[in-house]
Amino acid sequence: MASKYSYLDLVDQVDTFPNAATHPVAFAEKTAPYSRFVYLSHTIGYIIPIVLDALKDTTLSGDWWEIKPGVVSLKGDTVEERTRNIDETTRRWREANRFEVLSGWRNEKYTVYAPKSTPCFHMERCATPLFGVLTYGSHMTVYIPATATTPMRIWVPRRAAGKATYPSMLDNTVAGGMGDGIDPFECIVKEAGEEASFSESYVRQHAKAVGFVSYFYVRHEEAGGEVGLLQPEVEYCYDMIVGEDGPIPKPFDGEVAEHILMTVEEVEANLRARKFKPNCAAVMLDFFVRHGILREDNDKDFLEIYSRLHRRHEFPTR
Amino acid sequence: MASKYSYLDLVDQVDTFPNAATHPVAFAEKTAPYSRFVYLSHTIGYIIPIVLDALKDTTLSGDWWEIKPGVVSLKGDTVEERTRNIDETTRRWREANRFEVLSGWRNEKYTVYAPKSTPCFHMERCATPLFGVLTYGSHMTVYIPATATTPMRIWVPRRAAGKATYPSMLDNTVAGGMGDGIDPFECIVKEAGEEASFSESYVRQHAKAVGFVSYFYVRHEEAGGEVGLLQPEVEYCYDMIVGEDGPIPKPFDGEVAEHILMTVEEVEANLRARKFKPNCAAVMLDFFVRHGILREDNDKDFLEIYSRLHRRHEFPTR
Numbered sequence: 293m294a295s296k297y298s299y300l301d302l303v304d305q306v307d308t309f310p311n312a313a314t315h316p317v318a319f320a321e322k323t324a325p326y327s328r329f330v331y332l333s334h335t336i337g338y339i340i341p342i343v344l345d346a347l348k349d350t351t352l353s354g355d356w357w358e359i360k361p362g363v364v365s366l367k368g369d370t371v372e373e374r375t376r377n378i379d380e381t382t383r384r385w386r387e388a389n390r391f392e393v394l395s396g397w398r399n400e401k402y403t404v405y406a407p408k409s410t411p412c413f414h415m416e417r418c419a420t421p422l423f424g425v426l427t428y429g430s431h432m433t434v435y436i437p438a439t440a441t442t443p444m445r446i447w448v449p450r451r452a453a454g455k456a457t458y459p460s461m462l463d464n465t466v467a468g469g470m471g472d473g474i475d476p477f478e479c480i481v482k483e484a485g486e487e488a489s490f491s492e493s494y495v496r497q498h499a500k501a502v503g504f505v506s507y508f509y510v511r512h513e514e515a516g517g518e519v520g521l522l523q524p525e526v527e528y529c530y531d532m533i534v535g536e537d538g539p540i541p542k543p544f545d546g547e548v549a550e551h552i553l554m555t556v557e558e559v560e561a562n563l564r565a566r567k568f569k570p571n572c573a574a575v576m577l578d579f580f581v582r583h584g585i586l587r588e589d590n591d592k593d594f595l596e597i598y599s600r601l602h603r604r605h606e607f608p609t610r
Numbered sequence: 611m612a613s614k615y616s617y618l619d620l621v622d623q624v625d626t627f628p629n630a631a632t633h634p635v636a637f638a639e640k641t642a643p644y645s646r647f648v649y650l651s652h653t654i655g656y657i658i659p660i661v662l663d664a665l666k667d668t669t670l671s672g673d674w675w676e677i678k679p680g681v682v683s684l685k686g687d688t689v690e691e692r693t694r695n696i697d698e699t700t701r702r703w704r705e706a707n708r709f710e711v712l713s714g715w716r717n718e719k720y721t722v723y724a725p726k727s728t729p730c731f732h733m734e735r736c737a738t739p740l741f742g743v744l745t746y747g748s749h750m751t752v753y754i755p756a757t758a759t760t761p762m763r764i765w766v767p768r769r770a771a772g773k774a775t776y777p778s779m780l781d782n783t784v785a786g787g788m789g790d791g792i793d794p795f796e797c798i799v800k801e802a803g804e805e806a807s808f809s810e811s812y813v814r815q816h817a818k819a820v821g822f823v824s825y826f827y828v829r830h831e832e833a834g835g836e837v838g839l840l841q842p843e844v845e846y847c848y849d850m851i852v853g854e855d856g857p858i859p860k861p862f863d864g865e866v867a868e869h870i871l872m873t874v875e876e877v878e879a880n881l882r883a884r885k886f887k888p889n890c891a892a893v894m895l896d897f898f899v900r901h902g903i904l905r906e907d908n909d910k911d912f913l914e915i916y917s918r919l920h921r922r923h924e925f926p927t928r
Binding site: 311312313314316319409475476477500501502503504506526528581582583584587588589592595596598599600601602603604605606609610 | 629630631632634637727793794795818819820821822824844846899900901902905906907910913914916917918919920921922923924927928
């Protein structure tokens with residue numbers, strides 16, 4: 293197969309932030325201009341210079357934020373106070389059109405945890421890359437297994453042309469961000485109905501948890517909004533088998549243009565042509581490893597690819 | 611189930627070396643007394659003080675090694691020269707009974723790579739932990755899938771009581787270290803015959819590559835030899851399905867006392883009681899994640915467990 297990009301290129305595209313353990317010099321260079329976003333003794337994100345400037349410029353910011361050299365923290369003794377302070381900050385920025393990324397305001401809250409497993413505050417989903425905080429989602433790959441006479445085929449949706457982010461790119465069969473008060477499995481059940489019209493009962497019975505991918509993304513232009521915003525993520529992964537006779541995914545909410553049933557070779561060609569949304573490519577590579585398609589004997593970067601797809605973040609997690 | 615140890619405890623047991631990205635202070639403290647073992651610009655291992663002392667004490671060591679403050683390198687312009695120099699060194703130590711770990715001399719060579727994918731030198735297997743270099747193995751989990759009426763069951767061997775390392779502990783169905791000139795799949799085919807009497811043709815047809823686990827082990831007493839030796843490893847993982855009617859693993863070479871067919875619950879109980887060899891527990895946890903047994907909703911440490919089981923090493927790899 294003529295291949296433009298290697299699978300390691302796809303990992304480079306989504307796991308862009310240098311790793312302090314393996315690349316200490318690149319990490320030091322990258323983070324030198326940043327402030328740490330901290331809560332107590334925990335680093336929960338990084339603040340890049342354009343965001344630090346905005347914090348300093350914002351009226352009343354002193355009531356909501358404590359800004360010291362290299363370290364920024366949110367004021368507030370309770371989850372509610374911290375949530376209100378970051379909400380007021382980001383709402384003012386939105387009203388002032390301070391950041392393009394805030395034009396994607398969804399009125400959907402994500403939770404930031406610190407210490408581990410403990411909600412520290414909730415914040416508007418589209419504002420999370422301004423603070424470099426860890427966010428979560430769920431992705432599911434729906435496939436028809438190989439038989440003696442037919443090869444494995446995978447259901448691949450094409451995103452709607454009108455989507456604000458990654459229009460017309462290929463995606464995982466079902467995928468969604470994980471907002472407040474929903475767990476990864478419930479998230480995938482909900483999205484499977486909304487994006488692909490799968491019945492709740494089928495998904496509950498057949499979706500199988502198979503791990504996660506995690507990576508530290510630095511936003512490209514195609515993500516929309518400012519380039520260079522920091523987006524560390526964990527995507528919980530599910531596999532779901534369907535038969536030759538269905539069920540068949542069908543667009544429901546207008547986010548998806550069409551669902552295409554692809555052979556593994558077709559998926560590979562589209563991956564290598566960078567037709568997949570970057571983090572969906574990561575989930576697909578993880579699927580390929582678990583299913584014996586991507587192996588040490590057919591990709592010299594196998595060890596690096598699969599380690600980086602399970603990056604250990606320096607932040608507290610759910 | 612009454613559980614003595616958590617799954618994170620099992621990861622702590624095998625991924626013991628601090629991570630510079632997430633625990634920079636612990637990493638700095640741990641490595642301060644060590645020298646880096648380097649080749650050109652690559653760090654290929656760590657030299658602990660008792661080994662540095664031995665290098666300095668060894669007659670002719672100056673012909674074979676270059677020792678500078680904090681940095682040690684092997685002399686030699688070719689793979690053959692470097693191989694000979696480390697071989698002479700370790701053979702003298704063995705003759706002088708300098709290190710207990712060398713009493714397990716096997717006349718089996720492992721390859722150290724630098725730069726990536728390029729053999730730098732070969733060395734005696736049992737001496738690798740003295741230099742903290744990355745080694746490789748292959749592990750296979752053989753199981754009978756669940757049916758409508760029977761649960762999944764896994765073939766678990768108990769190591770022979772007379773083994774020098776981890777006697778009588780539980781193991782993965784098939785496992786072995788990867789010596790010179792053999793690739794991970796050929797390694798598992800060979801070991802499947804030697805350890806479990808599986809036919810070559812069955813294994814070639816049914817063993818499925820499913821990724822790897824990687825971790826940085828600091829040797830405990832039960833590993834035999836000196837405590838505190840450094841052992842970063844990658845273990846390639848394979849799954850193999852067998853039917854109710856077989857094939858059945860049978861001891862062949864005396865390394866295994868017996869093969870026990872366990873339910874998932876029995877495996878879990880043995881894991882939590884620390885009856886498994888530590889790195890075999892790691893492989894089993896990876897199996898549990900891929901098969902939906904260990905999930906985010908039943909273990910609060912899920913993200914940390916699975917990230918750490920795919921540690922990105924700071925060394926060049928195969």
